[in-house]
Amino acid sequence: xxxxxxxENPLPAFSKLHNSSAQFRFANQExxxxxxxxxxxxxxxxxxxxxxMCMYLELGAVELKGKKVVELGAGTGLVGIVAxxxxxHVTITxxxxxxxxxxxxxxxxxxxxxxxxxxxxxxxxxxxxxxxxEGGFDVVLGAxxxxxxxxxxxxxxxLEHLCSDSTVVLxxxxxxxxxxxxxxxxxxxSFAVEQVHYDKDRDIRLYEASRLPRRRxx
Numbered sequence: 020x021x022x023x024x025x026x027e028n029p030l031p032a033f034s035k036l037h038n039s040s041a042q043f044r045f046a047n048q049e050x051x052x053x054x055x056x057x058x059x060x061x062x063x064x065x066x067x068x069x070x071x072m073c074m075y076l077e078l079g080a081v082e083l084k085g086k087k088v089v090e091l092g093a094g095t096g097l098v099g100i101v102a103x104x105x106x107x108h109v110t111i112t113x114x115x116x117x118x119x120x121x122x123x124x125x126x127x128x129x130x131x132x133x134x135x136x137x138x139x140x141x142x143x144x145x146x147x148x149x150x151x152x153e154g155g156f157d158v159v160l161g162a163x164x165x166x167x168x169x170x171x172x173x174x175x176x177x178l179e180h181l182c183s184d185s186t187v188v189l190x191x192x193x194x195x196x197x198x199x200x201x202x203x204x205x206x207x208x209s210f211a212v213e214q215v216h217y218d219k220d221r222d223i224r225l226y227e228a229s230r231l232p233r234r235r236x237x
Contacts, residue, residue: 038054039053039054039055040052040053040054041054041064041065041095043065043070043073043097045073045074045077045101045104046077046101046104046105048104048128050097050100050101050128051127051128052065052095052096052097052124052128053095053120053123053124053127054095055120058120059116059117059120061094062092062094062113062114062116062117062120063094063095063117063120064094064095065094065095065097066094066162066163066193067163067193067218067221067223068162068163068191068192068193068221068223069094069095069097069098069162069163069191070097070221071162071191071216071218071221071223071225072098072160072162072189072191072225073097073098073101074218075189075191075215075216075225076098076101076102076105077101077105080215080216081158081187081189081227083102083105083106083107083158084105084106084107085106085107085108086106086107086108086157086158087107087108087110087155087156087157087158088102088107088108088109088110088156088157088158088159088160089109089110089111089112089151089156089158089159089160089181090102090109090110090111090112090159090160090161090162091112091142091144091159091160091161091164091174091177092112092113092161092162092163092164093111093112093113093117093121094113094117094121094162095120095121095124096111096121096124096125096128096139097124097162098160098162099111099125099137099160100124100125100128100129100137102158102160103129103133103134103136103137104129104133106136107136107158108136108137109136109137109138110137110138110139110140110151110156111125111137111138111139111140112139112140112141112142113141113142114141114142114143115141115143118139118141121139122139125137125139142177143173144170144173144174144176144177145172145173145174145176145177146173148176148177148180148181151180151181153180153181154180154181154182154183154184154186155181155183156181156182156183156186157185157186157187158186158187158188158189159178159181159182159186159187159188159189160189161188161189161190161191162190162191163191163192163193164190165190165192165199165202165203166195166196166199168198168201168202171201171202171205172205174202175202175205175206175209178206178210178228179209179230182210182229182230183230184229184230184232184233185229186229186230187227187228187229188210188226188227188228188229189225189226189227189228190225190226190228191223191224191225192223192224192225192226193221193222193223193224194224203226206228209230209231210228210229210230210231211228211229211230211231212226212227212228213226213227213228214226215227
């Protein structure tokens with residue numbers, strides 16, 4: 020997630036974002052995620068897309084046990100934490116300024132041995148991708164990471180690097196603006212994309228994507 024501090028918002032719908040923590044129960048575990056809106060903005064609160072993603076993962080529609088999983092723009096780390104509780108080997112990523120906060124949430128909610136399945140790593144989309152194995156992940160997860168149009172090309176570049184032909188990409192999105200839909204059009208140039216779930220109450224859509232066969236030069 021981008022690190023964008025916001026001023027205090029008086030609207031009741033946003034009040035939960037200013038709480039110092041958020042509590043959930045996933046994978047038969049009580050989870051308490053620290054939040055810090057004032058310091059880190061959108062990167063340090065739990066958004067509905069992450070909650071819907073975790074609910075979907077609990078259904079078992081995507082096999083996670085023993086799989087190599089990477090979460091992009093992890094923010095508070097909720098999605099990656101739940102993936103680890105469901106048996107995945109998870110690399111949880113975000114930009115460098117969020118890593119201390121993210122690591123603290125992971126440590127607080129994933130004591131050993133579950134925590135041994137998780138690595139927290141810096142990843143700015145489109146940069147330093149050689150540090151991550153090309154096509155080296157079985158599953159790529161992203162919750163509410165499609166909202167800044169300037170990041171779309173680098174996000175797509177990152178997905179193309181991380182994914183093999185068998186990788187499953189799962190994106191939880193709130194389509195707020197026309198530009199958000201444009202990212203899906205960009206994604207469809209190199210991925211087969213299908214909406215697999217819609218949470219009407221939260222207006223969150225889950226998309227599953229997989230690499231299209233790559234052209235071979237004649």
